[in-house]
Amino acid sequence: MHMLITLGLGAVLALPASASFDGNLNYDSPSRLHPRLGIDVPIVARRSYKRGAIAFLPSQLNFTHGVASGDPYPDSVILWTRIAPSLVASDSNVTVEGTVPLYNHDTEPYIKADANPVCVNWKVTRATGNSTGNSTGLNSTAPVASGTAYTTGDIDYTVKARNPVLIVEATGLAPFTAYNYQFTVCGSNNASPLGLTKTAPASDADIDQLKFAVFSCSNYPNGYFNAYGNAARKAQQDYVVHLGDYIYESAAKGPRAHNPPRLLFSLFDYRTRHGQYRTDPDLQLLSKDFAWIATWDDHEVANNGYRDGFSGLNNTEESFRNDGPMISVDQRKMNAVRAYFEWMPIRQVDMDDNLRIWRSFKMGKLMDFIVLDTRNYDRSITTLGWNNDYIDLIADDASRTLMGSRQENWFYNQLSESSERGATWRVVGNQIIFSRIVEGFGINGDNWNGYTANRNRTLKHLYDNNIGNNVFLAGDSHQNWVSDLVWLGEKEYDDTTGAGALGVEFAGTAVSSTGNRKPINGTDADARARIDQNPVLQWQDGYYRGYFLMSVGKDRIETQFFGSPSVASRNAYDLPLANFTVLAGDNRLSRPVAGGSVESGSLRGGEVEHTNLTLNTETGEWDIVTFEQMYLSTR
16 A cells, blocks of 8 residues: 555655645635635645555545536636545534634644545646537647645545646636646546536626526425536536525435435535535536536525524524534534535635635626625524514614625625726626515515615615616525616616616526425416516516526627426426516616516516427427426425
8 A cells, every 4th residue: 555655646745745735725715815714734744644644545536526617717717526435525523623713724633633635636728629528538738737636534525726827828828718627536547527617708808798507596305406407418608607505404305315314513414415416417517517606595504594693593502502413503604614615616715704705707898797695794684484573673774784894895896896997797696686576475584675775775886876787696586586676766667668777687596496386377376466566577487497598798688597397307308488688788678578478477568378398408309398296305
């Protein structure tokens, strides 16, 4: 075994230890500005020598969960994989336990920890085509970037490759360019699947069009991730956006029962759940071939979270003792955040604390993509199942915020900077519905309706500064909602023409999470009632699971919504639901909205025609497809 280490890893181990460990961003997750927030790399490295740790044979290791990429910049992208002896998550809590400060990662516990560091090389080459083909390795051209990194059980054997050499001047790497990438166990032919990714356009680039596939709310036990597979096979998007609820913390049962089979609290729990979700073949396919831009919602931690608790766990001694396995609100969040940063291809942006996930992407002169955290950063109390009347009473308080003052000010500055630099569009990715929507029961205090002052401050900034061409994206609700963006009660608005709006909102349904469980005639009736009650709402549908494709061009945005006829089985059926156009400078949905006709739900001033004409994304054939069952049983 030791000879194998010398032969297989000797060239790498001869390097200064910190150099190779430093290649893995997960060791200093989440911020390079604050070294104390990361794992003490020298101690981890020294431990490998001091204790005579024996490395795994390459044949003992597997790329257990595929590969992924994310957070594209013009000169770099984050690459991710997991290389481990098994699918089982690490059960070590040394990065989050004991007396370490909140969201900090202490160093001393690692000295005594057992380690078998795994060495991986990674390479990036110019893409030769979609990697869903038969290719099993990188093309023969010289790599434009490469590196070496270690991983261990400390970080659940995950790897996020640092590639600072991905700089245009240094390597000739071009912005808005496709690249293949691959990981290999050092000194072996044990290679990961071949990935495909794409860099972002340069901020001053003259780009004609960018396409984004937008997803939210993927609940593993509730159904199959058919929407992921359909988007991957059609391959129409440049990038994937996930607006949160990427995993769920629940203990649902059924044929795709959650693992572990309990509510999540510990670091091991969250790691295991992330690992389970990444075994899904459609998630692996979409992750392998497209760069993701992701943010979290509440279920990556726990339902209806805010700064001091969740619906099922309050920051009190009574709740601590009775509602969980003696794990506090803050510790639970710390565990979840740690696992999320380990398992997602997300950048650790410059920040003052490791809860920051809000960030922005300047994508040519065409658009700025601004990603918010309206859930976990500094959110005022939300609906918790027992305090709805209280939330109704305080919803209009000026002190209420979804983001905290620091993020709010950053958000408004991003909007202004985008307008001032001449970007055509401002696309805002947030978790929850922004528009003022009233339902039969009243308002939903868990979305922007419960934080009226925060919404009004946002609208005031846009109107006062004459910032137009705004597109808000949302998930969370498990239904489709398309609205004009309007400051109701303050600005005049004509729901027939859209005059008075300053943008639009596209809120998408879930990948698989439960929506309206009624038959489609019942969900259509509910949608009609919502349209009648809400003047800004132009289309609503609660029946289908799915996603939408947003094509951002210089003169217009075109958004196509697609539905999965059933997530009770793994299938390749993709049903077009509705198409929308927004012309640059109009600040409203083009009329007639959706061309006057949609597949399902209710359309203001238009018709609904149930054709069931569905594309099979595996064969390319169209057919009339119906299913009796939408969801899997979770009992």
